[in-house]
Amino acid sequence: MTTEHNNFDDQDRIANGSNSRRTFMKTTGLTAFGALLGMTIPFERNIQSGFIPVALAQDTGVDLMAAKNGLVVLGDRPLNAEVPAHLLDDDITPYERLFVRMNGLVPQTALDQNAENWILTIDGEVETTLELTLEDLKSRFENVTSRLVIECGGNGRAFFQPGASGNQWTIGAVGCPEWTGVRLADVLNEAGVKDSAVYTGHYGNDVHLNGDDEKDVISRGVPIDKALQQDAIIAWAMNGEPLPALHGFPLRLIVPGYPASVSQKYLNRIWVRNQEHDGAKMTGD
Numbered sequence: 001m002t003t004e005h006n007n008f009d010d011q012d013r014i015a016n017g018s019n020s021r022r023t024f025m026k027t028t029g030l031t032a033f034g035a036l037l038g039m040t041i042p043f044e045r046n047i048q049s050g051f052i053p054v055a056l057a058q059d060t061g062v063d064l065m066a067a068k069n070g071l072v073v074l075g076d077r078p079l080n081a082e083v084p085a086h087l088l089d090d091d092i093t094p095y096e097r098l099f100v101r102m103n104g105l106v107p108q109t110a111l112d113q114n115a116e117n118w119i120l121t122i123d124g125e126v127e128t129t130l131e132l133t134l135e136d137l138k139s140r141f142e143n144v145t146s147r148l149v150i151e152c153g154g155n156g157r158a159f160f161q162p163g164a165s166g167n168q169w170t171i172g173a174v175g176c177p178e179w180t181g182v183r184l185a186d187v188l189n190e191a192g193v194k195d196s197a198v199y200t201g202h203y204g205n206d207v208h209l210n211g212d213d214e215k216d217v218i219s220r221g222v223p224i225d226k227a228l229q230q231d232a233i234i235a236w237a238m239n240g241e242p243l244p245a246l247h248g249f250p251l252r253l254i255v256p257g258y259p260a261s262v263s264q265k266y267l268n269r270i271w272v273r274n275q276e277h278d279g280a281k282m283t284g285d
């Protein structure tokens with residue numbers, strides 16, 4: 001079982017969808033699962049085939065999905081869940097009805113709701129590198145609130161013919177909460193974007209599924225012209241509350257009009273590039 005892949009956006013073939021997990025279960029056994037988890041699964045002989053040991057999900061000590069009980073969970077490592085269409089009826093999508101798309105594990109800072117030492121770095125093709133605390137963002141730039149749609153690039157994939165690998169989203173990987181933050185353009189202009197700037201590259205502190213701290217879970221970006229438009233924001237609040245752990249606490253990008261994969265959660269760095277960004281899940285098919 002490997003989580004090594006270089007595919008575009010959501011194409012996590014093996015560690016992800018319940019379909020592939022089931023296949024995996026059929027072709028291996030619980031003993032193999034135990035080996036994978038580095039432990040023995042007690043009473044494994046008594047466990048029904050097809051049962052997914054809960055130890056495979058991220059053990060956070062809290063039920064991250066508690067308030068989202070109407071959602072359909074597509075996979076638990078990484079955690080992915082979509083919203084049944086009949087629950088997508090609000091003008092402003094509430095927390096309870098916002099889909100969840102994790103490519104890695106929720107970082108501890110988000111679970112603890114601890115933003116004390118959070119720094120957002122803006123570097124690369126800029127006149128001045130900025131290192132901003134949450135307080136800096138809130139006090140030095142105009143605060144804006146907008147309702148903006150985020151939609152996973154994989155939304156609708158379940159209906160593809162021929163089928164496509166990755167999470168089998170039907171039509172529920174979309175939402176329109178109200179976001180509060182500052183304009184991405186204002187922050188980039190404060191840093192002073194050089195003529196050599198071509199693209200942004202976004203980084204967060206979520207943890208790779210294989211636990212490797214050196215590896216980025218996902219790092220995508222947008223053309224600099226898009227980043228400098230007035231609509232994209234660096235948000236710290238959703239529907240008037242600090243960003244929830246699943247949705248990017250303490251900071252995330254919201255870039256409307258683009259696949260939501262560029263709307264980086266747990267945002268701690270924007271690298272302004274002199275070439276098209278080539279971060280994790282930017283390259284490949």
Ligand SMILES: Nc1nc2c(c(=O)[nH]1)N[C@H]1C(S)=C(S)[C@@H](COP(=O)(O)O)O[C@H]1N2
Binds near residue numbers: 100
């Ligand atoms: N740091 C980080 N940002 C991320 C992701 C991620 O796995 N890690 N997933 C991306 C993808 S593919 C999507 S569709 C959206 C999902 O946002 P949501 O989980 O808040 O609904 O976040 C994007 N930003």
Ligand SMILES: [Mo]
Binds near residue numbers: 009101151
């Ligand atoms: Mo996505």
